[in-house]
Amino acid sequence: MKSQGYVRMQSWHPDLEKAEGPKYLAITAELERDVEAGRLVPGDRLPPQRALAERLGVDLTTITRAYDEARRRGLIEADGRRGSFVRARAVALVEDEDAVPADTGMNMPPVPRAALAEAWTQGTAMLFQGRAAARLHYQPAGGAMEDREAAARLLETRGVEAGPDMVLVTAGGQHALHAAIRAQLRPGDVMCVGRYAYSGFLALARSYGLRLRVVEGDGEGVDPDALDAACRAERVRGLYVVPTNDNPTTATLGEDRRRAIAQVARRHDLAIVEDDAYGQLPAEPLPPLAALAPERTWHIASVSKILSPSLRIAHLRAPSVKDAMRAAIDLHATAVMAAPLNAALVTGWLENGTYARLIDEVRAEAAWRRRLAADILDGADWRAHPQGYHLWLRLEEGVMIHEILNTLRPAGLSVVPGGAFAVEPLAERRLRISIGGGLGRERLERNLRLLEAMLHPRGGQAAPLV
Incomplete structure (x- = not known):
């Protein structure tokens, strides 16, 4: 059967005569139609890119773009020197253009359905190898040590000092935010924030009785001079900031401004709550505030905004081990623990490179x-x-x-x-x-x-x- 599939794919010749728009998209569309019609089946091998380019009379880059787009849609997969093959599609997660998703008001990433389905299938099988039994029981407050170690290694690649005893695994970013505020602040404390802020933080701050002080900014985010002036005007205990791709304003603090904010925080002994939900998404990420002022920064890195909200996993890096222990008390009191299997899945992806590929x-x-x-x-x-x-x-x-x-x-x-x-x-x-x-x-x-x-x-x- 494999040899028949190989011959069929070697003679595959998409019809581009009536194609409209970019040729690479037309080639991908022809491939998708043949897969849906059953003319091409999982395991069939694609023609080599150079051979198909010569056959169609197009540039090699056109074929490369077509294959890349086909991989993005989950139609094919690459297998090193063996070439590219039609893949089995995960029907449950394939996009249905006729289905209208419910509007929850939440900001969600464009989930890579096919890639995530494959990673999920492989990852869940991996969970029940080795120390699988430990994942089926209650976990220590703050998460299993292997999950905290993996999170610490990830943070260290971004320049953040983070031993596993300083890192906690939480049931999403909101859970981490709650723990950081409860561990660091008291009702009535003043916290600085931009003119607009993530609604989840606003709800939490108001329910806990924090006094919010607006700090003016610009298209780059919070102005360090305005923050300094606010701290001189009254006793401020903390700063809440989304440093990269602020929600909702989309502002991103440049590196110089991050360093200036770190200096102001040290000058006035501010705690920084860094909600870095989108910080891993840019191709060239900036250093987090936790890398510039580690002794006072609560750093939150959520999986929800960069992969999928269904995972409900975030990593909370506390300024010290003592702070992490205080936060772990709140984590246990509010949700007991993050879902152990989801945490293990994320850890597995971090270790085998799937995490980076999905991002x-x-x-x-x-x-x-x-x-x-x-x-x-x-x-x-x-x-x-x-x-x-x-x-x-x-x-x-x-x-x-x-x-x-x-x-x-x-x-x-x-x-x-x-x-x-x-x-x-x-x-x-x-x-x-x-x-x-x-x-x-x-x-x-x-x-x-x-x-x-x-x-x-x-x-x-x-x-x-x-």
Whole structure:
């Protein structure tokens, strides 16, 4: 059977005569149609790239791009020198363009379904090898030692001093945020924050009785001079910051500004809560604040925003072992432990390179979606991180927010009014648009075109969309 598949693939010849658009996409589309029709089956070997380029009369780079796109879609897989093969697709996680994902209001990454399905299948099989029995019981407060060691090694690659006794495994970023605040601050303490902040932090800070002090900033984020002035005006105990691709503003602190903030924090003895949810996604990540002011920084690295929220795993790095022990008490009191099998799965991926490969997939897809948004929303007032998957959009007067929400939310595009992130009441009219999540490319494009059409004031008259 393998030899028959090999012969069939060697004679495979996609028809490009009626193809529209880039040739590499046309080749990928032909491959996908043949796979769906059963003309090509799992295990069939693809023609060598150079041979197919000569056969079709196209550049080798065209074939390379086509194969890369086919791998991204989960159609094929590479096997070193043996070449590329049609892969078995994970039906349960293959994207259904007709399905409209529920809008939860959460900012979710564009999950690489096929790659994640393969990693999940291989990873769960791996879990029940070796010390599998230990994963089926309650874990120590803060996570199993092997998971903490793997997290510490990851943080050290980013320049963060992090022995395993300083690192805790939590049930997601919000769980880690809760533990850090409870361990470091007391009700009534003043904490500095930007004019807009992640709504999960705002809810937690208000429920715990923190007093939030707004610090002005710009397109790069919090201004160190404004932070210094706020600390001189009153006793401030801490700073909350999302240093890379801030949620919702998309601002990223440059390295010089990070160093300046670290200096201000030392000068005024501030605790830094660094919610670095997106920090591993850029191709060239910046040093975390925990690498610049390790003695006072609570660093949170969540898997939810860079791989999938379904894993509910985050790593919390405390400023000291003593701080980690205090935080572990809260972790146990609020959730007992992170899901042991999920934690073990992430650790396995860290050790075998799958973790990095999945992030590469998310990064590439996020960059593609960001470019799509740039093409469609050209002329609108918005910004986004180059490898991010949410937009921060300013609306003109006369644009009807309720119309945008009522039209796009049922279609699966996550749209949240800026007021949900405002620390203080503001008159600005803004939206956070998430272009990740469960939306496929075609549906995302349609929704962005609908959004663009609604960004033009019409004198209060609603569009008769049907």
